Amino acid sequence: MLDIRGVSKRFGRVHALDDVSFSVRPGEVFGFVGSNGAGKTTTMRIVLGVLSADAGDVVWQGRPVDAEVRRRIGYMPEERGLYPKMKVGDQLTYLARLHGLPAAEAGAAVQRWTELLDVGHRLGDEVQKLSLGNQQRVQLAAALVHDPEVLVLDEPFSGLDPTAVEVMSGVLRRKADAGVPVIFSSHQLELVERLCDRIGIIAGGRMVAVGSVAELRERDGSTAFDVQGPPAGWAADVPGVLSVDGTRVRLAPGTDDQQVLKAALAAGPVHEFRRWRPPLTELYRDVVKSGASA
Amino acid sequence: MSAPLSANQALLLVARREFTTQVRSRSFVIGLLVTLGLFGGIALLGGFIAGQSSNPSLGVTPETVSLQPAIEAAAATQDVALRIEPVDDGPGRERVDTGDLDALLTGSAGGYELLGRDTVDTQLQAVVGTAVQQQALAGALAESGVDAAQLAQQSQVAVDTLVPADPNRGEQLALAIIGTVLLFISLSGYGQLVATGVVEEKQSRVVELLLATIKPWQLLAGKVLGLGAVGLLQLVILGVIGTVAAAVGGLLTVPGAAAGMFAMVVLWYLIGFFLFAALYAAIGSTVSRQEELNSVVTPLIFVLMIPFILVVNLLPNDPRNELAAVLSFVPFLSQTVMPARYALGVAPLWEVGVSALIALVAVVVVVRVAGRVYENSILRTGARVGLREALGRPAAGPADPQPSTRSSA
Structure with missing residues (x-):
């Protein structure tokens, strides 16, 4: 398990991270979301030791993350970076060797990953001659080529075409299924919702919510139902109803939905009575709003 | 792994x-x-410049040809490899102008002139100057009955260095x-x-x-x-x-x-x-x-x-x-x-x-x-x-x- 414990970081007078804590379990894909400047990249850089934390620590399997552990992390920085004039194959082999792979294994791993990511035919080309999408695939290969125990990917999906998104999602899922904790950040919330087992929402340098999408939906214990049929205003005086927005009725924690249904039937015919499960985009909006006002 | x-x-x-x-x-x-x-x-440029600067050439007219032995002697003592050519005045001037000769010695005793194109090589000036001086001196000494050769021997200064000069x-x-x-x-x-x-x-x-x-x-x-x-x-x-x-x-x-x-x-x-x-x-x-x-x-x-x-x-x-x-x-x-x-x-x-x-x-x-x-x-x-x-x-x-x-x- 990868634990981020109470990490804080200041840049001059800006409090970039304030007591950030969360865990990523083996076999889990963890989605890290938040607006620009919320602290995602800073957190990932601290995990990789590219930045140092002012307080708190990062622990992998009960051990503080040091240079030796970091070598077994696969990292894709937000600022993509490869040597522009170095050949794809040479570059990936070099990075694999820096991660401690012996020469022969490094060569084989480069072959395997570039073929899997569909850039195997470009091994002899300079990186700068590749399209941006293909450069991104090479960048992902650079994060994977040493068979990492942990994957930390900053915006791995930005700028990818739909095919590449599928390939990338498949790879992340497969690595997680093999027991690797995978953290990635993204602004594509639908993708995060579909791909991630758990999600962390960061705002203003603080973690405002962590959990599965289901857990995030029930964060405050309230539930919502879409009710079609009864005349408008039927729910105004029903006990337990917090708010009504068109056909959507929000119930206070612990409210018996059957009692609400009965009240609806008493007001008129009910054609539809359906639990509303907000998508991550809506959850995110609510969480960030309440986080900001808190 | x-x-x-x-x-x-x-x-x-x-x-x-x-x-x-x-x-x-x-x-x-x-x-x-x-x-x-x-x-x-x-290296090539250095060699070229070295080749250019060596062996200055001097023309002597029928009036100044008598100085040739003295000039040769002076050149030898000053370690200058000099080429001397007897020429007539007119053609000599032309050859200086074309650069074929570095200088032409004209005139006669008491009024020698060393003629160059736009400048006269300093080594050449020194050699000719010494030769003219020595000839004048030898003439004056002979008139007053002094043996020029003996005087020269008496007035020699030997040059030496404490540390041998590095060749x-x-x-x-x-x-x-x-x-x-x-x-x-x-x-x-x-x-x-x-x-x-x-x-x-x-x-x-x-x-x-x-x-x-x-x-x-x-x-x-x-x-x-x-x-x-x-x-x-x-x-x-x-x-x-x-x-x-x-x-x-x-x-x-x-x-x-x-x-x-x-x-x-x-x-x-x-x-x-x-x-x-x-x-x-x-x-x-x-x-x-x-x-x-x-x-x-x-x-x-x-x-x-x-x-x-x-x-x-x-x-x-x-x-x-x-x-x-x-x-x-x-x-x-x-x-x-x-x-x-x-x-x-x-x-x-x-x-x-x-x-x-x-x-x-x-x-x-x-x-x-x-x-x-x-x-x-x-x-x-x-x-x-x-x-x-x-x-x-x-x-x-x-x-x-x-x-x-x-x-x-």
Whole structure:
């Protein structure tokens, strides 16, 4: 398990991270979301030791993350970076060797990953001659080529075409299924919702919510139902109803939905009575709003 | 599965990448060829000028031909290889005008004239002047009954030196200049490559990926070692080709001196390279783009040029120049001045050793400071990193070299 414990970081007078804590379990894909400047990249850089934390620590399997552990992390920085004039194959082999792979294994791993990511035919080309999408695939290969125990990917999906998104999602899922904790950040919330087992929402340098999408939906214990049929205003005086927005009725924690249904039937015919499960985009909006006002 | 990687292995991997990338690059081969061409050109030019200036020619008219024996005698004592041709006045003037003759001696006793095209060779003036004087003197002496030959013998001054004159002075000077030029080219060229490489990694952002794997000092040391080795390789190639060519061409008569100077150049290249490469890397790390690099490395190029210019201007005429002697112990200057003084035979080995030790102390200090600047600056993109931020304690900066010691505390 990868634990981020109470990490804080200041840049001059800006409090970039304030007591950030969360865990990523083996076999889990963890989605890290938040607006620009919320602290995602800073957190990932601290995990990789590219930045140092002012307080708190990062622990992998009960051990503080040091240079030796970091070598077994696969990292894709937000600022993509490869040597522009170095050949794809040479570059990936070099990075694999820096991660401690012996020469022969490094060569084989480069072959395997570039073929899997569909850039195997470009091994002899300079990186700068590749399209941006293909450069991104090479960048992902650079994060994977040493068979990492942990994957930390900053915006791995930005700028990818739909095919590449599928390939990338498949790879992340497969690595997680093999027991690797995978953290990635993204602004594509639908993708995060579909791909991630758990999600962390960061705002203003603080973690405002962590959990599965289901857990995030029930964060405050309230539930919502879409009710079609009864005349408008039927729910105004029903006990337990917090708010009504068109056909959507929000119930206070612990409210018996059957009692609400009965009240609806008493007001008129009910054609539809359906639990509303907000998508991550809506959850995110609510969480960030309440986080900001808190 | 990845295995633990020792600090040295990481460093060597980086150094090997720098070395192979550079040696395989087109610029390495071109640089080598250009340098060889430059040296070949200088040698040819030198030979051409030497060939031009020797053997001045003088025309003598029927009126002045009687001076020919005296002129020949004066030329012989002054060690000038002079070609004398009797010509008539008119054709003689034409031949001076076309450059066929360097000068024409006309007129008669009491009114001799040495005619040149736009200038008259100073050696020629001296030789002819002496001859005319001696002839006048001999005439006057004969009139007063003094034996000219006897007088000459009595008035001779023998010239001698305490230390035997070094017959190889010219060759020593050539070695000193070539060594100085080689050092200047290697130090400025490969120092610049270090700075360019640092900025390339910063500009392409690959440095973040690298620093997630290895420590900043490993990356920096690997780069400096790798590029330093390429510079050494170029130096050795040039040295060997130059020595062989000079020996084959008969220019080199003291191979021992050449070998000594070669060893000296290699020694001072190594010291100077670490000194300047560290500075180039530190300065390179404070900017984010190659375009900004030129303006910030200019001061370093000046520091490299000053001793180079001093050596070329002071030492040929005055190998024992005191200013040069003092500067040959000053770090940042010694790597150029000391080998030149050694080549000229004015610096004994113990002086070289002392100067090298002083420079090594400077290397240790500079590498530490430069390493700190590099660590503080390498991940900072955007505006140029200020001096105070760059020199601050690394732990306070964003690029802590050992974040784990802090985060695990």
